[in-house]
Amino acid sequence: MSFDPLTVSEEIQGFIRRFVETNNYHGVVVGVSGGVDSAVVTVLCAKALGAQRVFGLILPDRDSSRTSTRLAVELCEEFGVPHRIFSITPLLRKVGIYRMFPPAFIFPRRIQENYVKNKWRTLSRDPYLDDLLDAGNAFFKKGLAYYRIKHRIRMCLLYFEAERRGYAVAGCVNKTELKTGLYVKWGDSAADFEPIAHLYKTQVMELAKLIGVPRKIVERPPTPDLIPGLTDEFILGLNYEELDRILMKFEMNEDLSNEDPGLVQRVKQIVSAAQRRRIANVRFTD
Structure with missing residues (x-):
């Protein structure tokens, strides 16, 4: 699948301008996470x-990596x-969310991450x-x-900030996430417009390099940053190069005989299960 990041950059910028002007917004609010998608x-x-x-708007919580916040500010x-x-x-403490699990701040970050990974494997x-x-x-x-x-x-706060300014909320979900369900319904999938939802994750990373997103962000392992230690690729069970290559072949109806059958089956399972995310x-009358 051919991809020209320069052309794509220009097209997306035009899309952003048209959307904002056509709908009479004064500007845009972005939830900046320290990851490559929100950076782009x-x-x-x-x-x-x-x-x-x-x-x-940078919205960390108790479990967020300090590196994420620092990179978001630097960007x-x-x-x-x-x-x-x-x-x-x-806000989370007021709702009682942290009472669901023991406090983590008393342990070093590395111990938190290892505990979560081991727990994930046994769940x-x-x-x-x-x-x-x-x-x-x-x-x-x-x-x-x-x-x-x-x-x-975070979605509620983004809209609060946007509406009091007359701004639109920009989404940061990419095509890989949409196809694999790697998003939270009514959470990071809720936005007024989606500038990169037509781009696979690997394409977003190419685009990031072209437009000057700092290398520290581009080269950092992608992570939801919701629970310590869990990266996207750890959760999915395969890396983005493999995942996007297979997803693109699905989309283009290309031959999969040279792909690992186990990985192809894994992607098929994920894409099928991800359909549930779309129930809304x-x-x-439906």
Whole structure:
């Protein structure tokens, strides 16, 4: 699948400008996480509209990596994007979320990460498929509720910030995430417009290099940053190069005989289970 990042960059910037102007928004709010997807969206919005018409909202919680917050701030500062750090920890604590699991701050980050990885491996035969299907035992479902509410609270704050400014909320979900269900329904999938939803993750990373996203962000292992230690590729069970290559072949109906049959089957299982994420607003007339 051919991909020209320069052309794509120009096309997305035009899309951003048209969307904002056509719908009479004054600017754009982006949830800046310290990851490559939100970095690409932030930079493209700044290039399209001017940095002063973009606002970066950085929303860490107790479990977030400090590196994520630092990289998010550095990105906004480098591109002149006004920004604010707002910890959602007090909100989550008020709701009672942290009472679901023991406090983690008393342990070094490395111990937290190793504990979570080991726990993930033992939760079920296939934790990610159970996640997609809202399956698993009571403890596992408690974990789903624990991490998903974080993105949903972030969504509320993004819209609060956007609406009081007359801004639009820019989404940061990519095509790989949409196909594999690697997002939270009514959380990071909720936005007024999606600048990179037509790009696979590997394409987003190529685009990031072209538009000047710092290498520290581009080369950092992608992570949801909702629970310590879990990276995207650890959760999915394969790397993005493999995943995107197979997804593209699915899309183009290309021959898969030279792919590892086990990986192809894994991707098929994930894509099938991810259909459940799309259940939303089902009406009687449907």
